[in-house]
Amino acid sequence: MPKVNNTIPVYDICSLNGSNHLHDDIIADNLAHYLAQHSNLYFPHRHSFYHIMLFTAGGGSHTIDFEQFEVKPGQLYFMIPGQVHTWSFKGNEDGYIINCSEALINAFLPEEEVAAKMPFLRGIASDSVINLAAKPLKRVGALMQAIINEVQNHDRFTRAMVCAHLMELFVTVARESNAALPAGALQQNYLVLYNFRKLVGEYYASKHLPKDYASLLYITPNHLNAVCNELLGKPAGEVIRDRVLLEAKRLLVNAGLGVAEIAWQLGFSDNSYFTKFFKKYEGVTPEEFRKSYLTKETNTP
Numbered sequence: 001m002p003k004v005n006n007t008i009p010v011y012d013i014c015s016l017n018g019s020n021h022l023h024d025d026i027i028a029d030n031l032a033h034y035l036a037q038h039s040n041l042y043f044p045h046r047h048s049f050y051h052i053m054l055f056t057a058g059g060g061s062h063t064i065d066f067e068q069f070e071v072k073p074g075q076l077y078f079m080i081p082g083q084v085h086t087w088s089f090k091g092n093e094d095g096y097i098i099n100c101s102e103a104l105i106n107a108f109l110p111e112e113e114v115a116a117k118m119p120f121l122r123g124i125a126s127d128s129v130i131n132l133a134a135k136p137l138k139r140v141g142a143l144m145q146a147i148i149n150e151v152q153n154h155d156r157f158t159r160a161m162v163c164a165h166l167m168e169l170f171v172t173v174a175r176e177s178n179a180a181l182p183a184g185a186l187q188q189n190y191l192v193l194y195n196f197r198k199l200v201g202e203y204y205a206s207k208h209l210p211k212d213y214a215s216l217l218y219i220t221p222n223h224l225n226a227v228c229n230e231l232l233g234k235p236a237g238e239v240i241r242d243r244v245l246l247e248a249k250r251l252l253v254n255a256g257l258g259v260a261e262i263a264w265q266l267g268f269s270d271n272s273y274f275t276k277f278f279k280k281y282e283g284v285t286p287e288e289f290r291k292s293y294l295t296k297e298t299n300t301p
Helices: 011-015 031-037 102-108 110-119 134-152 160-177 185-203 210-217 221-232 236-252 259-265 269-283 284-297
Strands: 028-029 046-047 050-064 067-070 075-081 084-099 127-133
Touching: 011 046, 011 185, 011 236, 028 031, 028 134, 031 084, 031 127, 046 084, 046 110, 075 236, 102 160, 102 236, 134 160, 185 210, 185 236, 210 236, 221 236, 236 259, 236 269, 236 284, 259 269, 259 284, 269 284
Parallel strands: none
Antiparallel strands: 028 084, 050 067, 050 075, 050 084, 075 127
């Protein structure tokens, strides 16, 4: 059976920049101008890049992986590649937006730094929304404006300056959100958790047991469970299950994919088993979830 393509739109930097783009690695713009240029982005979509938004004016809501947040001035959002999100803004929204490729981030920020010090870059919606106090808000806004200026007036030093500004932005936010973690064993555990979640994101459809991931991480299943229980308050199996449920919901928001096709994509050999699995943990059947979500989106102004 051929793999069914995910019909959630996936945007990359080149497609958003258009044919005359100056940079393959970054888009930086004032939020009001960006939204006016990309009105189609109000519908659910994914990105292949990191997405950073700072709101300085306006309101409404912003949904990331089915978790909804009330938009307020002084709010900073971080999204990683692959997350599904949609906007419903009210008022005259403004602020700053930066889209940057994984290659650009990896050029100055090793994965170990993300795991240990930058939880807002791990792809967990609740950790990715930061409400900034006045002083860091002013600094973050200035840094994002500096990045916009660099991109608009680019020269051979632009990439280096953008990386420097981004690193300062991340450190500023990490300090503000108390994100820096102690060194030693706890920091190592966060690295294990980061790598576990990354592997789950890659193999959730084919590997459903903690022992499969423990083997890839060269640790025992008991160690993996201990790390998850310590840092998340739940076992490794629940992390895997939650990731499968998240992807199920991502796929269900598209009416073009049948439930049987989604079940197959997620590694369920039997459609009825997928339906029972989904209802057990979400309280509704896949079709009921889809109908409820699409009705809500249709009625959203």
